[in-house]
Amino acid sequence: MFIGVTGYNHESSAALVDKxxxxxxxxxxxxxxxxxxxxxFPKRSIKKILNSNNxxxxxxxxxxxxxxxxxxxxxxxxxxxxNMPKSLSFLTHQFRNFNxxxxxxxxxxxxxxxxxxxxxxxxxxxxxHTLTALAYSKTKKDICSIVVDGxxxxxxxxxxxxxxxxxxxxxxxxPYPVSLGLFYSAITDFLGFTVNEGEYKVMGLSAYGDPNSxxxxxxxxxxxxxPKFNKLISDMSFFDYxxxxxxxxxxxxxxxxxxxRNPLVPLVSGDNDFKRCADIARGAQDLTVYLLRKIFMHAxxxxxxxxxxxxxxxxxxxxxxxxxxQLPFVDEIIIPPSxxxxxxxxxxxxxCYIKSNSFKHSIxxxxxxxxxxxxxxxxxxxxxxxISNEFNLLEIHEDDAFFKAAELIKSGEVIGTILSRSETGPxxxxxxxxxxxxxxxxxxxxxxxxxxxxxxxxxxxxxxNYKTAKxxxxxxxxLYDCYKSMSATCKCVEGNIALEFPTTHVDGTARIQIVEKDxxxxxxxxxxxxxxxxxxxxxSLNVSGDPxxxxxxDGLMVCMRTPLRYLLTDFGLLSKKH
Numbered sequence: 001m002f003i004g005v006t007g008y009n010h011e012s013s014a015a016l017v018d019k020x021x022x023x024x025x026x027x028x029x030x031x032x033x034x035x036x037x038x039x040x041f042p043k044r045s046i047k048k049i050l051n052s053n054n055x056x057x058x059x060x061x062x063x064x065x066x067x068x069x070x071x072x073x074x075x076x077x078x079x080x081x082x083n084m085p086k087s088l089s090f091l092t093h094q095f096r097n098f099n100x101x102x103x104x105x106x107x108x109x110x111x112x113x114x115x116x117x118x119x120x121x122x123x124x125x126x127x128x129h130t131l132t133a134l135a136y137s138k139t140k141k142d143i144c145s146i147v148v149d150g151x152x153x154x155x156x157x158x159x160x161x162x163x164x165x166x167x168x169x170x171x172x173x174x175p176y177p178v179s180l181g182l183f184y185s186a187i188t189d190f191l192g193f194t195v196n197e198g199e200y201k202v203m204g205l206s207a208y209g210d211p212n213s214x215x216x217x218x219x220x221x222x223x224x225x226x227p228k229f230n231k232l233i234s235d236m237s238f239f240d241y242x243x244x245x246x247x248x249x250x251x252x253x254x255x256x257x258x259x260x261r262n263p264l265v266p267l268v269s270g271d272n273d274f275k276r277c278a279d280i281a282r283g284a285q286d287l288t289v290y291l292l293r294k295i296f297m298h299a300x301x302x303x304x305x306x307x308x309x310x311x312x313x314x315x316x317x318x319x320x321x322x323x324x325x326q327l328p329f330v331d332e333i334i335i336p337p338s339x340x341x342x343x344x345x346x347x348x349x350x351x352c353y354i355k356s357n358s359f360k361h362s363i364x365x366x367x368x369x370x371x372x373x374x375x376x377x378x379x380x381x382x383x384x385x386x387i388s389n390e391f392n393l394l395e396i397h398e399d400d401a402f403f404k405a406a407e408l409i410k411s412g413e414v415i416g417t418i419l420s421r422s423e424t425g426p427x428x429x430x431x432x433x434x435x436x437x438x439x440x441x442x443x444x445x446x447x448x449x450x451x452x453x454x455x456x457x458x459x460x461x462x463x464x465n466y467k468t469a470k471x472x473x474x475x476x477x478x479l480y481d482c483y484k485s486m487s488a489t490c491k492c493v494e495g496n497i498a499l500e501f502p503t504t505h506v507d508g509t510a511r512i513q514i515v516e517k518d519x520x521x522x523x524x525x526x527x528x529x530x531x532x533x534x535x536x537x538x539x540s541l542n543v544s545g546d547p548x549x550x551x552x553x554d555g556l557m558v559c560m561r562t563p564l565r566y567l568l569t570d571f572g573l574l575s576k577k578h
Contacts, residue, residue, distance in 0.1 A: 001055060002356065003063040003116075004128070004348030007041050008102035010196060010313075010341035014045035016053060017349040019061075019358040023135065023367035025049045026424055028342050031550035037196060038547075041108040042345075057115040062352040066344035067125035068153050069102035075154045079177050079242055087243035123351040125152030126312075129339070130160055130168060131347035131354075133309035135367055136336045136481070140165050144305030146295060149312030149341070150181035157232065159299045162309075165354055171302045177242035178234045180291055181314045183223055186239050186248040187284040191277050192263035195248065202281045203319050204458040207507040208269070209282025218256055219283025225294040232291060269457070289320045296324055306331040311339040316426070318511050321488035325478040332478050335487040337425030346424075367424070383553050387574065390560060396572040405568050406527035409437050409536070414447045416541050416567045418555040419520050422548075427486045428540035429513060430463070430520035432549050434564070438462045438535035444502035447537055451562045453544040461486050462503035463513040463521050463538040472498035472535075473512060483514040503537050513538055 004015045012029035030036055032044040050056070077094055080087040099107075109117040123131075129152070130145040137143060145160040145168065156179035159172040174180075184202070185195045193201045209216055223234045238256065240247040254260055257280060261267075267274050292314070299305065306329055310321075315335050325333060336343055346367070353359055387393070395401040405415050414436045423429050434451060436443035448454050469475055474491045475483065482488035489509040492498040504510050515521040521536060528534070540548040541555060543562060549555045555567050559576050567574040 001053075001060050002349045002352035003046065003049065003060055004066060004123075004345040004350070004352065005042060005046070005063060005105070006066045006128075006341055006345045006348070007105070008039055008069075010039060011037050012039055012042035012045065013342045013345040014042045014049055015345035015349040016049045016055075017346075017353050019353075019356075021350065021353045021359070023346060023349070025053060026338075026346060028547075030547040031422070034547060034554070036545060036547050041105070041112070043108075043112045046113060057113060060116060060119060061356055061358070062119045062121055063109070063116050064121050064123050064128075064348040064352045065102070065105050066123055066128040066341070066348040067102065068122045069105060072125070072151070072153050073098070073101065073103060075176060076151075076242075083243045090243050090245055093245045121352065121355065123348045125344070126155055126158045126160070126170070126173075127168065128344040128347035128351065129311040130162070130309065131165075131350040132343045133311040133334060133336045133339065133347075134162065134165065135346055135350060137307075137309055137334045139307075142305070143307050143309055144299050144303045145309045145311070146299055147312040148180055148292065148295065148310075148314035150179055150185060151176050152312075156181060157295060157312075159295070159302060161303045161305070165350075166359075172230070172298065174232045177236060177239075178223075178232050179241075180223065180232065180288060181312070182241050182248070183234065183239070184284055184288060184314070184317070186241055186253075187219065187280065189248040190253060190257070190260045191281060192261035192265075192267075199313075199317070201455055201458060202284060203317060204455065204505070205267075205278050206281040206285035206319070207505050207509070208274070208457060209278035209280070209285075210275075211282055211286055213279040213282070215257060215276055215279035216283035216286065219280055220287045220290070223287055223291060225291060230298050232295075267455070267457070285317075285319060288314070288317055289323045292317075292320055292324060293327065296327055296330070300327075300329045307334075308332070309334045309336075311336055311343075313340045315339045316487070318487055319489050319509070321479060321482055322476065322490055322509075325476045325488070330478050333482060333488075335482050335485070337423065337427070337429075337485040337487075339487075340426070343425065383556070386553070386556050386560075387571075390556070390577055391567075391574040392577055393571070394573045394575050401568060401573040402523055403527050404573050405566070406524060406531070406533075408566055409435065409443075409524070409528060410531045410533060412437065412440055412443045413566060414443060414451060414564060416549075416555055416558060416564050417520055418541070418549060418552050418567060418569045420570065422550055425485060426540075426548075427461075428538065428548055429485065430515065430524075430538065432541045432555075433520075434539045434541050435463070435521070435524070435536045437533050438464075438503045438537040439501055439533070441502040444537045446563075447539060451564050452539060452542075454539075457506075459505040459511065460503050460537045460539050461511045461513050462501065463515050463525075463536045464534055465522065465525060466514050468534045469512055469514050472496055472501075473510065480514070483512055484516060486511050486513045501535065503535070
């Protein structure tokens, strides 16, 4: 057995891979700690994985950390030292927190899981991303891997040719501090949203912006592609993320674009500041699409590849993926459901497997989208007591429960789901979801703003089967896998009624989900078919600012904290009493 681990810089997680290279379990630390974006050493996740699979330390052949922390640290320090004395406080912070960073991974293992530290190895950051992505690709040969993120070891973007799992050759990289991911995060910060969380808001806001506005054009001038040397270039004087702990952008950016938005002041559609912020967001989004296309074109020139696995934080920019699929040489793009750093635990575990004596050049199986078991048996009594005191059990039998849930959806209700295993990635695909009739404007509004408390400019995903999706949207066969995990947007068919759906964004696009056979949403859609409902609005089951629900007790808490009334569970359909 092999364990992969991420932590300290982004969401912490752990994954378990067996001797055949199959993913058995995966868990994010935030799911258990209930701290959104928990970056701490994933002790809870590792314990959960060991206990759920009846494993002891001696059963683990090796454990891999997803990056090389000392290499990353030295590179960050080197770059900061070039900007003295401006970076003095930044450097001081780095050295003071040396033992609280990912460099302490070895010691944390030694303290929490004595014996595992002796089995610890380190993977390259971008290699971990690549292996995670390859796990979700049907074939593992003759593929090009593209990774674009904030920062990993020494690189912020890379292109690798995949011959097979044992031969992955890096052909190009973008060295830190020039970074498309950190640029987008700096704009996120400038617009008053939380870095590593608010980037989705920037994407949603960009649809309201004017690409030809002055602000958009100024933002698009902050980075570029150098065709002579085939590299990303950036005027770093506008950014401070490489020299400051507290600031991601410099005063020079405010001189260029005006004052940064106060995060305490809400963005209201129609206000002048809303338009300015939307234009800035549009500039950042357009620039991201432009530079990603340049990277993909360079990757094709280097490798002649027509199939790509794409990972790293920037790959979660779903609004850019459709444009990449339009490049004439692209036959397929695979984006793993958990393509950010949290998903690198899967790649790190696979790295252990490939380096082990167990590896037999086999083709690792394509992991389930739902590998994480959510049972917290020690809380069973608490859960039963909450249900008894606060909920009514409407239906117990699975088929009856789904049919009753369909009737409630038809009547305009929002239903929460806590069923089977939880999803791997950040997007709920039906097992940890809030769902309603995707064509009912009032229901979608209730889901989005009343229950979730989301920003009104962020759209909600429409979920449907493939036949329905073809009817309403311009699908690209190159992105079929992306549609299954909400990794890409697509345009409505011109003149189609889908333009009026509340799940369709202001720019006529939607981040659709094509539901797979026999999944939760597929079963619900079959029950809704007699009612003429063929599209469900789907959003993660959580309150804004909280992690997605992991187990039943989390879902019960959401019901009790919000106007949500119904919860579809493995035990039946629950209705809140009060």
